[in-house]
Amino acid sequence: MLTSMIIKNTPRDRDGNRYGEAMRPMIDSEIRANLLDGILNGTHKSANMLSFIIYYIAHNPNVKKKMLKEIDSIFQGDKIRPITKDDFYNLNYCEAIVKEVARVFPVVHSFERCINKPDEIAGYQWPADTSFLINVKAIHNNEDYWEEPNKFNPDRWMNESFEPKKNSYIVFGGGLRSCPGRKLAIVKLVCLMALLFRKYEIDLVDMNSPIKTISGDDAVACVELLVKFKPRN
Numbered sequence: 001m002l003t004s005m006i007i008k009n010t011p012r013d014r015d016g017n018r019y020g021e022a023m024r025p026m027i028d029s030e031i032r033a034n035l036l037d038g039i040l041n042g043t044h045k046s047a048n049m050l051s052f053i054i055y056y057i058a059h060n061p062n063v064k065k066k067m068l069k070e071i072d073s074i075f076q077g078d079k080i081r082p083i084t085k086d087d088f089y090n091l092n093y094c095e096a097i098v099k100e101v102a103r104v105f106p107v108v109h110s111f112e113r114c115i116n117k118p119d120e121i122a123g124y125q126w127p128a129d130t131s132f133l134i135n136v137k138a139i140h141n142n143e144d145y146w147e148e149p150n151k152f153n154p155d156r157w158m159n160e161s162f163e164p165k166k167n168s169y170i171v172f173g174g175g176l177r178s179c180p181g182r183k184l185a186i187v188k189l190v191c192l193m194a195l196l197f198r199k200y201e202i203d204l205v206d207m208n209s210p211i212k213t214i215s216g217d218d219a220v221a222c223v224e225l226l227v228k229f230k231p232r233n
Contacts, residue, residue, distance in 0.1 A: 005031045045107045051222035052105045055211045058204045071198045079199040083191050096157035098189045102171040103140045201230040
């Protein structure tokens with residue numbers, strides 16, 4: 001995350017300067033502000049996302065079984081040692097769960113984009129400076145983009161040849177203004193899953209109780225999810 005900001009719009013930027021000559025490298029104060037925004041702004045979203053992950057794991061026992069098998073094969077019953085970089089790169093199924101939960105139940109349900117010049121979209125002419133509200137969940141559940149979109153299936157992400165169609169997976173936005181903390185978010189959630197599930201049996205208090213959420217301007221928050229923790233043997 002830090003490296004990508006330091007090298008942006010410099011000769012080391014692999015993406016090159018695709019957005020015009022006005023783009024320049026970021027100065028230190030801008031990098032610092034973006035790092036702070038990425039860490040602090042992502043905290044509550046990661047907390048809500050973890051709640052959704054626990055909910056979906058509890059309702060999908062086969063997914064939970066595969067996840068625990070992966071975690072146990074990596075940590076071999078050690079419930080206290082720190083998670084290493086190699087551990088993270090081997091937690092492939094945990095990462096697949098994170099991505100799939102984010103697809104079926106995105107924390108950010110919409111985001112805004114504005115066109116800087118007139119354009120034709122969906123057969124209509126739109127003037128410059130028109131704002132559009134992008135419906136994330138509608139795109140994530142579109143049959144034109146996803147096979148069995150309404151099915152919770154982390155295994156779709158385990159296929160090495162699988163790659164979502166362009167702009168069909170936008171939980172972190174897209175383009176120039178995509179979330180700068182997207183990689184950090186994945187790392188945090190995968191590591192939190194491993195830390196919790198290697199040590200505790202985690203179940204819902206009431207399997208028939210739906211997760212209680214509230215929607216804000218652009219995001220969904222979990223307001224209640226009752227769970228029970230029991231130390232694993």
